[in-house]
Amino acid sequence: MYNDNNAQTIVEYIKNFTRKNSLFMLAYGTGCGAIELPATLTSRYDAERLGVRGAATPRQADLLLITGYLSTKTLKRVIRVYEQMQDPKYVIGFGSCTINGGMYWDSYNTIKMLDKYIPVDVYINGCMPRPESVIAGFKELQRLISEGKADGATKYKENLDWYRENQKKVLKNWPLVEYNW
Amino acid sequence: METTFIKEELLFRQLETAFENVVLEIARKEAVLVYAPKELVAPILLYAKEKLGYKSFSHLSCVDWIENDEFELVYILWSPETKINLFVKTRIERENPIMENTDTIWRQINTYQREIREMFGVEFPGFIGEKEFILEDWEEIPPMRRDFDTLDYVSETFDERPGREDKQDVRERIANRSGEEIPDFAKKYSRE
Numbered sequence: 196m197y198n199d200n201n202a203q204t205i206v207e208y209i210k211n212f213t214r215k216n217s218l219f220m221l222a223y224g225t226g227c228g229a230i231e232l233p234a235t236l237t238s239r240y241d242a243e244r245l246g247v248r249g250a251a252t253p254r255q256a257d258l259l260l261i262t263g264y265l266s267t268k269t270l271k272r273v274i275r276v277y278e279q280m281q282d283p284k285y286v287i288g289f290g291s292c293t294i295n296g297g298m299y300w301d302s303y304n305t306i307k308m309l310d311k312y313i314p315v316d317v318y319i320n321g322c323m324p325r326p327e328s329v330i331a332g333f334k335e336l337q338r339l340i341s342e343g344k345a346d347g348a349t350k351y352k353e354n355l356d357w358y359r360e361n362q363k364k365v366l367k368n369w370p371l372v373e374y375n376w
Numbered sequence: 377m378e379t380t381f382i383k384e385e386l387l388f389r390q391l392e393t394a395f396e397n398v399v400l401e402i403a404r405k406e407a408v409l410v411y412a413p414k415e416l417v418a419p420i421l422l423y424a425k426e427k428l429g430y431k432s433f434s435h436l437s438c439v440d441w442i443e444n445d446e447f448e449l450v451y452i453l454w455s456p457e458t459k460i461n462l463f464v465k466t467r468i469e470r471e472n473p474i475m476e477n478t479d480t481i482w483r484q485i486n487t488y489q490r491e492i493r494e495m496f497g498v499e500f501p502g503f504i505g506e507k508e509f510i511l512e513d514w515e516e517i518p519p520m521r522r523d524f525d526t527l528d529y530v531s532e533t534f535d536e537r538p539g540r541e542d543k544q545d546v547r548e549r550i551a552n553r554s555g556e557e558i559p560d561f562a563k564k565y566s567r568e
């Protein structure tokens with residue numbers, strides 16, 4: 196009568212359903228792309244109809260949005276912010292700069308591949324992405340969540356050594372917190 | 377109509393009588409250039425501030441003349457009354473570059489000096505400012521110097537995502553895919 200497997204699936208389904216429909220977003224405005232966010236969040240494109248809205252602090256946020264190029268100096272803070280966020284947490288890389296360096300591909304002070312330093316669930320390409328593509332990115336993330344595939348946080352925990360190694364390669368002389376998860 | 381430089385001429389004469397050893401030039405309307413040796417920069421700045429009504433300091437920047445083994449420091453002042461930009465330029469040697477600290481004349485010079493110390497390695501003895509400004513734990517030569525090879529540094533420090541080494545011109549492919557015409561004026565920028 197009582198099917199444990201099915202119950203699990205239903206619980207997972209409800210969890211993912213609620214998660215995907217209330218994404219509290221911490222927009223880390225690192226690059227120029229941040230200017231598209233006010234448009235996305237306000238009345239014209241109104242991301243809140245998808246359940247996406249701003250969060251005040253990392254600890255209250257589910258979704259970290261890296262909007263553009265990331266200098267190594269900012270990367271330190273982003274790593275801190277990411278580690279402060281509570282599970283479940285998702286990351287969206289926003290703009291070509293986070294994907295492959297974009298037009299800063301030969302800059303001495305910006306990182307080129309965001310997913311080497313923190314796990315990224317969805318990339319939105321474009322320089323800069325229009326609000327439509329940002330919303331498409333949100334939808335894609337919601338799809339991944341509802342399928343249970345947005346597991347960046349688990350990936351980060353499991354491969355912390357690999358991420359730390361990459362982080363230390365660019366952040367010399369910077370104390371990174373050790374965890375014993 | 378021929379442009380007349382009446383107020384620029386006036387400033388020119390004033391500076392000419394006040395300082396020997398400087399080369400003056402009226403670059404264009406509302407821009408006067410002063411080429412001065414480095415000891416004269418502070419006196420000129422002070423004179424401009426006290427006597428010529430230069431209330432505002434706009435910018436201090438640095439140019440790397442690697443061919444001449446020199447750095448050029450450019451102080452840009454702005455007078456709201458006459459609306460003339462005054463450029464004070466001076467050259468210092470590139471090996472062991474030292475320039476007088478002038479942040480006692482305008483406090484905002486302090487910030488620019490911090491930047492130039494970090495980006496070009498020019499030292500300003502006696503000025504107080506945190507050592508690190510934008511870069512943190514920088515171990516190479518100052519990055520804005522022209523002999524700093526950015527590309528080398530980047531390929532050493534960061535990994536590039538595969539797929540953009542060939543730097544293809546994909547406009548044509550995209551245009552074909554969506555059945556668009558590339559306009560003629562855009563064709564001349566093609567990399568092929």
Ligand code: SF4
Binds near residue numbers: 226227
């Ligand atoms: S992708 Fe373009 S818009 Fe976005 S941060 Fe980079 S340069 Fe700016």
